[in-house]
Amino acid sequence: MDRKPSPAEACEAAPDDAPVIRVRGLRTQFGSQVVHDGLDLDVRRGEILGVVGGSGSGKSVLMRSIIGLRRPDAGTIEVLGVDPHSDDADDQLHVERNTGVLFQDGALFSSLSVGENVQVPLKEHYAELPPSLRYELALLKVKLSGLPADAIDKLPSQLSGGMRKRAGLARALAMDPPLLFLDEPTAGLDPIGAAAFDDLTRTLQQALGLTVFLITHDLDTLYAICDRVAVLAERKVIAVAPIAEIERLDHPWVQDYFNGPRGRAAREAAERSSGDS
Numbered sequence: 001m002d003r004k005p006s007p008a009e010a011c012e013a014a015p016d017d018a019p020v021i022r023v024r025g026l027r028t029q030f031g032s033q034v035v036h037d038g039l040d041l042d043v044r045r046g047e048i049l050g051v052v053g054g055s056g057s058g059k060s061v062l063m064r065s066i067i068g069l070r071r072p073d074a075g076t077i078e079v080l081g082v083d084p085h086s087d088d089a090d091d092q093l094h095v096e097r098n099t100g101v102l103f104q105d106g107a108l109f110s111s112l113s114v115g116e117n118v119q120v121p122l123k124e125h126y127a128e129l130p131p132s133l134r135y136e137l138a139l140l141k142v143k144l145s146g147l148p149a150d151a152i153d154k155l156p157s158q159l160s161g162g163m164r165k166r167a168g169l170a171r172a173l174a175m176d177p178p179l180l181f182l183d184e185p186t187a188g189l190d191p192i193g194a195a196a197f198d199d200l201t202r203t204l205q206q207a208l209g210l211t212v213f214l215i216t217h218d219l220d221t222l223y224a225i226c227d228r229v230a231v232l233a234e235r236k237v238i239a240v241a242p243i244a245e246i247e248r249l250d251h252p253w254v255q256d257y258f259n260g261p262r263g264r265a266a267r268e269a270a271e272r273s274s275g276d277s
């Protein structure tokens with residue numbers, strides 16, 4: 001009988017253009033509420049995919065299903081060549097080690113310093129690392145996320161909202177994952193802080209070759225940094241395409257969202273900024 005390839009072997013054997021995330025026929029149901037029904041989605045290697053949809057359309061639950069936190073009621077999910085819901089512990093570990101997640105509320109441990117928060121995944125997966133090396137790695141990620149070095153010893157409550165997001169990002173990057181999930185990273189930030197966070201996301205994605213799954217309501221973010229946009233509506237992904245194509249879709253939610261006053265303002269700002277560069 002053929003031996004099952006290890007997750008790393010499966011990943012290496014995958015062609016370069018194989019999707020990093022592949023969702024087919026996903027069904028998600030809470031009691032009688034059907035959130036996803038026959039949802040398909042591919043995320044390509046090296047792209048920033050913006051995920052949009054009305055409130056309650058199932059964006060966060062989709063992310064939780066992809067990272068293995070919620071088992072689908074039907075359908076299949078593949079992340080970096082393996083099933084995150086597999087009963088095989090190696091497959092689960094492969095997904096955990098290769099994905100970084102910034103949750104909507106940051107999800108930092110309030111009683112731990114920023115540096116201790118960033119070290120949580122390192123302790124879990126590389127317990128053998130000496131503490132001094134773990135600290136150095138955490139410091140590197142803190143700086144990479146645009147925080148001053150002295151933020152490493154602060155508690156989350158001593159940071160501004162924007163700095164807390166960056167601390168959450170530092171933790172998401174702790175394991176050098178090729179795949180990053182960001183759930184509404186600019187929510188609650190002022191426009192200048194939000195634009196700075198967008199720049200940071202784009203810079204890190206390019207420098208580290210990341211694939212980014214980015215849930216957002218922020219039209220400026222979509223125009224500024226997303227390579228493609230996936231729209232969730234009617235329990236499915238109704239379209240995935242560059243934003244210029246999405247905004248022409250003949251769909252009521254899409255038209256309200258992209259061609260309302262905020263959508264027009266974001267588009268004009270993006271056009272001005274590309275004219276400046």
Ligand SMILES: Nc1ncnc2c1ncn2[C@@H]1O[C@H](COP(=O)(O)OP(=O)(O)OP(=O)(O)O)[C@@H](O)[C@H]1O
Nearest residue numbers: 030033035053054055056057058059060061062217
């Ligand atoms: N654990 C749960 N139990 C029951 N219902 C849930 C659970 N998690 C999510 N839901 C429901 O699933 C639906 C989709 O939720 P989800 O958080 O994915 O929406 P969303 O698109 O991310 O919304 P928003 O943009 O407001 O954050 C909502 O109606 C929500 O109430």
